[in-house]
Every structure is written in structure tokens, then in C-alpha cells.
Amino acid sequence: MNIKNIGIITKPNDSVKLKQRVYTLGVPLGFKIGDLRSGTFLFFGGEYDMAFNYKEKYFLDGDKKSKFNEWFSDRTDLFMPSLFAGFRFGPAFGVKGQYYLNNFYNQDYTETVNGVKTQPYKNLKANMMFVTLSYNFGIRKHEKTKTTTTTEYRKGTKVIIEKELKSLINRSLANNR
Secondary structure, eight states: OOEEEEEEEESSSSSSEEEEEEEEEEEEEHHHHHHHHTTEHHHHHHEEEEEEEEEEEEEEETEEEEEEEEESSSSSEEEEEEEEEEEEETTTTTEEEEEEEOSSOTTOOEEETEEEEOOTTTOOOOOOEEEEEOOOOOEEEEESSSOOOOEEEEEEEEEEEEEEEHHHHHHHHHOOO
């Protein structure tokens, strides 16, 4: 699971700028193909995000005039499916592209302004796509012997240590003899 802050920045005219974002809770499901032990692999899959907070900022001539947020807003769809694909270059570098399948705006959203019902997103269409570049700063060491490969690196706060299965099997067999 992950939490993301995603959105768009639009300029309806020269003096107005809108920043519209949602915080989402996402569940990805993907597949990896390649040398997972060395960290060089291709990955692809899909993700299902739930938008739990909508935030909008309104700027006029570069000055922030208003901002608001709504929990579980009807301004966007509650669920936002997406597809992703990427490549990991060893344990340190990666690149990923992600495309959201539905419109960012809920075109059926209705609000009442000064007693008049309006649909501000009726004719707006915005399918989001983004590219993510990643780098893992926490690589600690990599050593290789004839029977063992050990890579220790930090991913967030979790330390992952990989050991070659063959060496574990060989040690187990040697101890049983």
C-alpha cells in the first residue's frame, strides 16, 4: 500500500492558476521480469487508488487568493485505476511511468453558487500521466565470494539482506554429512 499526492495545475487564463490535488491510498499489483537478485528488472502492473482528500488552491496574478480541502470529495472519482511500467537499473536507479485510466474530474459534480446549480467540471477532461525517477540512497555494501552473494541496503526504514540460496543449501548439506 502507498499514499500519494497527485494532481494537476491549470491556467484557465493569463491571470488565474488552479492547483488541484488529491491524496490517495493505493494498492498496486505488478509483475517483475529480470535479475531480481542484482536489482535489474522490468516491472509492470496496475494500481487501484482511493482518493480520500481533495485540495484546491486558487491564484490570481500569482497571489494565492483561496484554498480549501474536502475529505472524500465528489469533485473527483473516489476510485482511480491506473497502469504502470518501469525498469530498475540495479539496486539504485529506477524509472516508472504511470497512466490513470479515468478522468481526474467528476464531470457529474454539481455545486450551488449564489443559489444557482452549476457543474464546474462538465466539459473538462484530464487523464493524468506521470514519470517517476527513483534513486535508493541507502546502499551499504555488496560483496561476492565463490558461494555467497550478500547485498545489504536500506529501503525506507527496512533493511533487506539477500543471500544466495545455493550457499545456504550447501551449508545445510555440509552440516548434515
